[in-house]
Amino acid sequence: MQRITMIVAMKQEAAPIIKHLNLSEVKMQDPVLTCQAFQGNYKGLDISLVVNGTDREYNVESVGTQPATITTLEAIRQFTPDLLINAGTCGAFKDKGSAIGDVYMGEKIRYFDRRIPLGEDYFAYGDGSYESALALDYANRLGLKGAVVCTGNSLDMSPTDEAILREEPLVAKEMEAAAIAAVAKMYKTPLLAVKSVTDLVDEECTTAEQFLANLAKASELLQQHVFKLLDVLSSEAKLAC
Numbered sequence: 001m002q003r004i005t006m007i008v009a010m011k012q013e014a015a016p017i018i019k020h021l022n023l024s025e026v027k028m029q030d031p032v033l034t035c036q037a038f039q040g041n042y043k044g045l046d047i048s049l050v051v052n053g054t055d056r057e058y059n060v061e062s063v064g065t066q067p068a069t070i071t072t073l074e075a076i077r078q079f080t081p082d083l084l085i086n087a088g089t090c091g092a093f094k095d096k097g098s099a100i101g102d103v104y105m106g107e108k109i110r111y112f113d114r115r116i117p118l119g120e121d122y123f124a125y126g127d128g129s130y131e132s133a134l135a136l137d138y139a140n141r142l143g144l145k146g147a148v149v150c151t152g153n154s155l156d157m158s159p160t161d162e163a164i165l166r167e168e169p170l171v172a173k174e175m176e177a178a179a180i181a182a183v184a185k186m187y188k189t190p191l192l193a194v195k196s197v198t199d200l201v202d203e204e205c206t207t208a209e210q211f212l213a214n215l216a217k218a219s220e221l222l223q224q225h226v227f228k229l230l231d232v233l234s235s236e237a238k239l240a241c
């Protein structure tokens with residue numbers, strides 16, 4: 001795997017990776033879209049990183065499944081990667097053993113808030129579950145725990161969301177991976193999701209407060225693990241030459 005594209009929702013999550021890889025901004029082909037791309041080389045790997053960019057209407061970082069879908073589609077068209085990495089932050093349950101700064105590899109990716117009770121097929125479509133044997137393999141090699149990455153469009157958690165999230169053993173609650181996985185699957189591009197915990201969803205302190213307080217720390221830890229992953233990918237690419 002020589003060409004790797006990272007999909008990162010927020011610029012705050014991407015900043016440590018862009019800095020340490022010394023990536024330079026490159027133009028996205030479609031100027032209508034807000035996503036921004038950065039490119040560089042790391043140990044023989046051709047790396048691109050795409051963030052969703054700033055929403056022009058609301059002047060905030062674009063997050064959630066809609067920008068994730070657009071960014072992934074455009075990134076695949078422009079960079080034709082051999083592998084996609086979705087690097088980002090997540091919430092997790094303290095009472096399932098998670099702590100701030102833990103980093104997980106998504107062994108399964110699914111929606112938790114796309115509930116369509118119109119029979120088995122719509123129900124399964126709503127869940128949108130993507131399993132990854134590749135992720136398990138890399139998790140083992142990197143010594144990372146495998147978690148179920150659960151995607152929805154809310155930072156907070158309703159009681160219904162909580163009941164669904166609690167069905168999974170170890171949870172990384174976030175807002176993009178399932179949308180990215182759907183596009184990756186359409187284009188037959190393998191995907192690894194690496195998620196770093198900013199907040200504990202069963203803690204008294206609100207998710208928003210924890211998220212803002214821990215975003216920089218969690219993004220730094222995310223960057224360290226993304227680098228370890230790139231090191232493994234680079235040594236594999238050399239072996240394949």
Ligand code: ADE
Pocket residue numbers: 089090091092154155156173174175198199201207211
């Ligand atoms: N990203 C970081 N923490 C999150 C949470 N609790 N829910 C959704 N996305 C997140």
